[in-house]
Amino acid sequence: MKKTLLSLFLLMSALFMVACGSSSDSGKNDSSSSAGSSSSESGTGASADSIKIAGIFSASGGAAALGESEMQTLKMLVDQKNADGGINGQQIELVTYDDKSDQNEAILAMKKALTQDKVSIVIGGTISGNSLAMLPLAEQNQVPYISVAASKQIYMDENGQARKWVFKMPQDDQQAVERILQYLKDNNLTKVAWLNVANSYGTGGHDEFVEHASKYGIESVIEDEFETTVTDAKPLLTRVKKANPDAIIVWGTVQESAVVIKNIRELALDAPVLASHGIATNQFIEVAGDAANDVILPTGKLLVANSLEDSNPQKELLLAYNESYTSKYNKSASTFGAYAADAFTIATKAIEAKGTDSAALRDFIEQELGEFVGLTGTFNINAENHMGLSPDSFAMVRIVNGKWTLED
Template sequence: MVALGGCGGGQSANTAKPQTPAEKSESPGAAVEKPPAAGEPIKIGAFFSASGGAAPLGKPELDTVRMLVDELNQKGGIGGRPVELIAYDDKSDQNEAVLAVKKLIESDKVAAIVGGTISGNSLAVIPQVEKAGVPYLSVAASRQVVRPDDGSPRKWTFKTAQGDDIVIDKVLEFLKEQNLTKIAWLNVANAYGSSGRAEFERLAPNYGIEAVAKEEFEATVNDAKAMLTRVKKANPQAIVVWGTVQESAVVTKNIRELGFDVPVIESHGIGNPQFIQLAGEAAENVVFPIGRIVVADQLPDSDPQKATLLEYKKAYEAKYGTAPSTFGGHAWDAFQILIAAIEKVGTDPGAIRDAIEGTKNFVGITGVFNFSPDDHTGLTKDSLVIARVKNGAFEFVHP
């Protein structure tokens, strides 16, 4: 399981048949968190890219939700009813995601669903959840997850990762501040990358910024030097790399190997310490927009999210022995917003949907959420900060 911010499209994997109830507790494709015996369980479905190309995103998402379910049940569940988490690994594959959600809806009969690590997988399951009328909180980034190109918002679908429209706006703002107006745009060739590129092309003229080179790279890229040689001839003032952890690390290493002496700005899809591990010294001084969790310790005490961020960080590190990522934060938000809705209105799907849509001033990991009928993301670009990699760690630059 995984999510690039929530983010891009997944890589193909062999399609598996839906599992029987006897299989799902034993197979790596599904995990059921058995609640303590106390009242009828409330079933919550989840699917993340815990394996495959998007695993650096989806694994912390799955781990976060499992942790939260344990904590909730230890406190007595919801109104004395335990929560039963039924979670599937979609293996970073759209077909697997569709099969998982079909089973969650038709066989497992869950009250609601969280997940969809990458944009392609989230988009692929939306027709099912919308038709079935099941509340769905995605953790992927594409604006189209909640608002397709025709402009009409989805009814049953929400998301907790900043939309690429918001993130691109933040990147363009930073580029303008730095007087970097001639840039090279490079994006991964999947739903996450193409959605980011579309938003860049739509918003860049507002900031007087021009792409002197535009290129795409595969999510499975292992050498981007040929592409980057073309980019170098365009003589950009900066390079924007729009991808997630694994592919962005490869491209970043190749940029350094070819001797580019320009700033490198990347997407929120690299917001996991694994990016630094994979890119090594090439990650140094990479700048990117990101939610506050990766720099929580560096925030001023006046920041309204700081206490919540540090509490999540402490719990996650205690349970898993590693720092949480921005992607796990998206899952934290989705689960907690859903639980707050169920605590308020019970398990009727329509009532849950309405309660989620009415969420106001919810202080989460990704930001402070304010949903509405016209906004099923509920975040602004103020939910992002600019960070950079410095001495092998993430460093806060400015809000």
């Protein structure tokens, strides 16, 4: 009898979960929707012939400092586009997922976007690990995927060839590492400590450092890593202090880098601190506080847009984006949101030209987009390079009194 009741209970529980999993949250503006329940939005209500685009971001969890602005930016731009009549008279239906900074959630979200939502294009993958986990599904389903994460591995396979269905908006980790190395060389800081976060983003950066450091006359006196969940890096930094480096490179994103850099200040290590473009958001300054001052990093030009020459082709675009985002969300725009904005602009250009056929969209981005001046830089995507940014899309920036200032 007990076994019968238990079996019946399990059966009913399974049926209940299936029913819950198939429910839809269509029409809600919920930036924290999970991979289990998508949020479907359009400016005037989606119709059967609407254009479906997916946004999959880490709007919560450890990478929320990056993913929240990406999610918000995409929603803002879809609303603006739909208010202007959509694309070729069709409204955009945006389906959003919050992967909670978790690879398994990201995979689930990508699978649902492609097989259930039947979207024409996917934008997202806030962090490199999630993007790498998601991209095989895009390739298997032959749907264009525009990643907003940094690792070179996202758009290039193990043979150095461009992945057919994957494009990427942020600058390469290779480009970021080489800008840091050039800065070190120019300032005669030749012996450095390299510290990276222990995930795909961190190891990708470390690989580039190992490969390119000697070309710039830079050598490491210590190389080590820290966890994404680090709360106290002082034991690690004690070893760094003994190594007596000319400079310290902290390669991570907002939360973990802030912990390490605060500990560097607490231990009074007086070597210059350089960081990756993974901290290029005001939230890093908020989390790190005074410890953020004098940190130097390569980043896109959004954070220093007001300091750019008026002749710079990005300046007007950057200021307009920041104004729109600040007006809507009552906070400054983020470099990471800019990645999502560039992805959306490229996606809409492709859809305007080719409709919603996935193969035609892919071919347009690769072969017909041409030179595109975006918020991140000037893109020249082609068959060999599905990122298309040059190193000059970076500026070297120093944080001074809690503000971003041009270093070069």
